[in-house]
Amino acid sequence: MAILELFALRKTFGGLVAIDNVSISVEEGAIHGLIGPNGAGKTTLFSLITGFYRANAGKVAFGDTDVTSMTTSQRAQRGLVRTFQANLLFADQTVFENVGSGSLMGRQRHALDWFLERAAHQAKAAASIQEILSFCRLEAKAGTLARDLSHGQQRVLGIAIALAARPRLLLLDEPFTGMTAREKDELAEMIQAVRARGTTVILVEHDMRAVMRLCDRITVLNFGKVLSEGTPEQVRRHPDVMAAYLGAA
Amino acid sequence: MTSRQTWHAIGAMTSIAAAALLPVVSGDYYTSFGTEIAIMVLMLSSYRLIVLTGEWSFAHVVLQGVGAYTAAIAVKDFDWPFPLTIAAGAAMAALMATILSFPLLRMKGFYFLMGSFAAAEAIRLLWRKIPFFGGTRGLSNIPAPYLDLGGLTIDFGHPANFFHLSLAVVVCCLFLMWRMERARIGHIWRAIQQQDILAQSVGIESRTYRRLAFVIAAAFAGIAGVLLAYAFGTVTPNRFGLNFALYLMIWSIVGGTRTFYGVVLGGVVLMIFDESLRFAEELRPGVYGLILIGVMLFCPQGLERLLQSMARVLPGTRSDESGERGTLSRPGKS
Numbered sequence: 001m002a003i004l005e006l007f008a009l010r011k012t013f014g015g016l017v018a019i020d021n022v023s024i025s026v027e028e029g030a031i032h033g034l035i036g037p038n039g040a041g042k043t044t045l046f047s048l049i050t051g052f053y054r055a056n057a058g059k060v061a062f063g064d065t066d067v068t069s070m071t072t073s074q075r076a077q078r079g080l081v082r083t084f085q086a087n088l089l090f091a092d093q094t095v096f097e098n099v100g101s102g103s104l105m106g107r108q109r110h111a112l113d114w115f116l117e118r119a120a121h122q123a124k125a126a127a128s129i130q131e132i133l134s135f136c137r138l139e140a141k142a143g144t145l146a147r148d149l150s151h152g153q154q155r156v157l158g159i160a161i162a163l164a165a166r167p168r169l170l171l172l173d174e175p176f177t178g179m180t181a182r183e184k185d186e187l188a189e190m191i192q193a194v195r196a197r198g199t200t201v202i203l204v205e206h207d208m209r210a211v212m213r214l215c216d217r218i219t220v221l222n223f224g225k226v227l228s229e230g231t232p233e234q235v236r237r238h239p240d241v242m243a244a245y246l247g248a249a
Numbered sequence: 250m251t252s253r254q255t256w257h258a259i260g261a262m263t264s265i266a267a268a269a270l271l272p273v274v275s276g277d278y279y280t281s282f283g284t285e286i287a288i289m290v291l292m293l294s295s296y297r298l299i300v301l302t303g304e305w306s307f308a309h310v311v312l313q314g315v316g317a318y319t320a321a322i323a324v325k326d327f328d329w330p331f332p333l334t335i336a337a338g339a340a341m342a343a344l345m346a347t348i349l350s351f352p353l354l355r356m357k358g359f360y361f362l363m364g365s366f367a368a369a370e371a372i373r374l375l376w377r378k379i380p381f382f383g384g385t386r387g388l389s390n391i392p393a394p395y396l397d398l399g400g401l402t403i404d405f406g407h408p409a410n411f412f413h414l415s416l417a418v419v420v421c422c423l424f425l426m427w428r429m430e431r432a433r434i435g436h437i438w439r440a441i442q443q444q445d446i447l448a449q450s451v452g453i454e455s456r457t458y459r460r461l462a463f464v465i466a467a468a469f470a471g472i473a474g475v476l477l478a479y480a481f482g483t484v485t486p487n488r489f490g491l492n493f494a495l496y497l498m499i500w501s502i503v504g505g506t507r508t509f510y511g512v513v514l515g516g517v518v519l520m521i522f523d524e525s526l527r528f529a530e531e532l533r534p535g536v537y538g539l540i541l542i543g544v545m546l547f548c549p550q551g552l553e554r555l556l557q558s559m560a561r562v563l564p565g566t567r568s569d570e571s572g573e574r575g576t577l578s579r580p581g582k583s
Contacts, residue, residue, distance in 0.1 A: 050450065076452035084450075090443045101440040104433060105452035115429050165451035 003028040003169055003200050004080075009048055009058035011041075011224075018044045020224040022058070026169070031191065031201045033215035033232070035208070037244055040221040042204045043085060046171050049202075050082045051075045062169070077105055079168030083175060087154040089161070091147040095138055098146050098157055099129045102164030129164065136160040136190065152183040159190070169200045176207045188214055212236065220244070256560065260510075265420055272409035280408040281480070286520045287412070287419045288476045293504065293512040294426055295469035296497055300506045301430070302462045303442035304357070307494040308349060308365035311372045312467040314489035315342045316474025318376065321388040321484045331394035331405070335418065335475050342471025343464050345372070350460045369494065376486040387485030391478050405479070415476050422469050427509055429465070438462055499537055503544050505551020514552050 004026040011019040019041045026032045034042050047053040049060055051072035060068045067075050090098050103125065133139045136156050141149060146157060155175055162170055172191070176184050188210055195201055205211050211218065212232045220227040220241050228238040235241055271283045296309050316338030323329040323337050353364045376382040383389075393406030394414065405411045429435055437458050440448040449455050478484050504515015519540075526533050548554055 052446075052449075071454065072449045073452045073454040076450055081452075082450055084447070088444055088447045088450075090440060090447065092443060093439075101436060101448070102451045104437050104440065115432050115434055161447070161451060 001028050002026060003063060004049065004202070005061040006045075006049070007059040007061070009045070009060070010056045011044055011048055011053060012056055018224050019048060019055075022221070022224070022226055024219050024226065024229070026200060026202060027217070028200055029195065029198065030216045031195055031203060031214050033211045033218035034202060034204045034221065035206075035211055035218060035235075036221035036227070039223075041224040042221055043173060044224075045221065046082055046173055046202075046204060050080055050171060073105075076165055076167075079166065080171075081162045081165045081167035081169070082171040083158045083162050083173055085173045085177070087151070087158060089146040089154060089157055092145065094143050094145055095149070095157055095160075096129060096133065096142040099132050099138075099160050099164045100125065102161035103128060103132075103166070105165065132160050132163050135163070135193070137186070152179045155179060155183075156187065156190070159187075159194075163194070163199075167199055169202065170194060171202045171204075173204050174206065175203070176205055176210050184210060257510075265416070268416055269413065272412055277408040280412045282520075282524060284408070284412045284415045284476075284480050286517055287415045288473050288480065289500075289520050290513050290516045291419045291422055291473040291476070292470060292497060293501055293516040294423055294509070295466045295473065296501055297506050297509075297512045298426065298429075298438070298462045298466040298469070300501060301435070301438040301442055302459045303445070304361050304459065304463075305498060306365040306463070307362060307491065308346075308353070308369040308372075309466065309470055310489045310494045310497060311369040312342045312346055313470040313474040313477065314372070314376070314484070314486070315345045315467075316471030317478040317484045317489075318382060318388065318474075319471070320475040320478040321391050324391055324478075325388065331396075331414075331479075335472055338471040338475035338478075339468040340471070342474065343468040346464045346467030347460070350463050354456050354460055354463065366491070366494075369489075369491075373486045373489060382486075383484075385486060387483055387488075389483040391482045391484070393482070394479060411480065415480070418472065418476060422472060423513075426469065430509060434458070434461070496537070499541050503540060503551055505553030507550060508553045508557075510556070511551050511553030514556060518552060 002025045004024075006022055006024045009019055009022045010017070022041075022045060034045065036042055044053065048055050051067070051070060051074070055068065058068075059066060062075065062078060062080050065078065067078065067080065070078075090101050093101065130139070130142075133142055136159065138153070138156060138160060141153060146154065149157060155177070159170075159172065159175060175187060175191070179187065184207070191201060191203070191214055203211065203215060215232055217230065218232055218235045219229045220235055220238070222240075222244045227244055228235055228241050230238070268283065268287070272280045275283075292309070292313060296306075299306050299309065319338045319341040320334040323334045329337065349365075349368050353361060353368060356364050376387070377385050393404065393411065395405065396403040403410055405414050430438075437448070437453055440453060441455050441458055445455050477488075500515045500519045501512050502515075503519060504513070505511030522540075523533070526536060544551060
């Protein structure tokens with residue numbers, strides 16, 4: 001069953017067609033890769049899916065709901081959550097507080113807690129934050145300010161914040177960028193564990209080793225259009241994909 | 250309660266107790282001046298709610314004016330009692346802020362600031378031009394509140410009585426704002442201020458919560474306006490002009506907006522400083538400019554930073570560079 005379906009999405013910036021008639025279906029529980037050369041439109045497509053950009057034409061369906069006209073936050077509240085290419089964090093907050101900020105809209109609480117926080121709910125929230133920190137192996141850094149973390153830890157914290165928002169579909173935008181080999185292995189494990197928790201993942205990534213290792217299906221974009229789609233093996237052998245990456249002979 | 254929270258609580262209680270003794274140790278003039286400081290502290294603290302979302306506004310003083318005019322009209326034309334005028338002042342200011350928020354919050358940063366200036370001037374123009382609001386001379390002869398509980402009567406026209414009444418109202422408002430900042434809504438405002446796009450990506454409807462901050466801040470400004478109307482007995486459009494809006498901004502920056510007590514400190518210190526410059530009215534803008542430049546150069550986080558440095562020497566306290574962050578703390582810490 002598809003958790004996300006894109007129907008003939010189109011996005012233009014002035015005369016530039018960034019996304020042209022893109023239709024994709026992402027199966028629930030899958031890790032779906034989105035690859036393509038620089039400028040292919042991957043991040044633009046992420047922004048269209050999550051509502052940061054509005055499509056000029058086409059439709060975004062999340063589960064049974066048409067979310068095309070919804071705002072970013074409305075989509076996030078339904079479980080459509082993304083991370084960013086840059087390390088977007090609450091830099092002046094601790095790691096613990098960052099994850100707490102990610103869960104601000106997710107916690108079900110008494111209406112009064114909006115204005116007057118009660119101790120019982122603080123404890124509940126803290127336990128849930130601890131669980132995410134432990135899952136992301138950031139427990140030891142809980143009290144550290146986000147701006148003082150290493151690049152790799154900041155990438156992981158970005159994912160932890162997104163997980164705190166309780167996503168049904170998590171869109172990861174180049175999560176492996178700038179990481180050491182060891183950090184990449186740990187992150188790959190973590191992404192598989194995220195899927196094991198029941199969260200579908202869409203992965204934009206240039207690290208082909210990670211993409212081929214993690215993804216069940218891959219969509220290849222080039223010049224804003226779908227060039228190819230299939231299993232990692234099918235995509236790897238597709239002549240158009242090889243031409244797009246290596247240049248036409 | 251941690252040691253830091255204990256010291257904060259002791260500091261707050263001591264400050265309130267010391268302030269309550271002001272009429273005992275000084276005359277009517279300084280007691281009335283104390284009332285002005287209390288009102289200013291309420292204004293600055295409510296202004297900080299907007300700053301918490303990352304915006305600066307010129308409209309806040311005019312929203313105080315809405316509260317003041319509401320109280321003046323309610324008392325003079327309808328003879329409403331003090332508690333009702335407080336509620337009406339807060340409600341009218343909040344209503345006006347809600348209306349203004351729809352066009353204003355389509356903008357951010359500098360554009361929001363300029364938009365708020367235009368909105369404020371438009372409202373002031375209405376006060377000046379519509380006879381119902383008394384024109385440029387405003388509304389005067391606002392009677393002081395009067396409490397009659399059978400045998401017990403309190404005339405709040407007396408400076409000491411009105412000071413205590415204002416102090417009680419301001420302390421209640423400050424307590425509410427303090428609790429709000431530490432609750433979920435406060436965390437949301439800080440998240441929007443620090444990283445608006447990230448906040449949206451985790452489900453926070455940025456504009457809605459910026460609006461909420463603007464409206465709640467206006468309600469508290471409205472209460473400050475009601476107190477001001479009673480304190481001076483007159484309400485004029487000029488009292489809520491650009492000068493005051495600028496001073497509000499300068500005092501917030503000088504005090505510091507990262508912590509709850511920063512703006513309180515800035516308000517108290519600069520009000521006293523302002524009063525001491527009364528003999529040289531024309532020098533004030535220049536002196537404020539110098540203070541602002543000095544703070545920007547040597548203490549960019551405001552006076553609150555100095556207080557934090559001093560607090561470090563207290564036992565059980567720790568450095569907290571990012572200021573108060575509310576109650577979202579790790580288990581075992583609170």
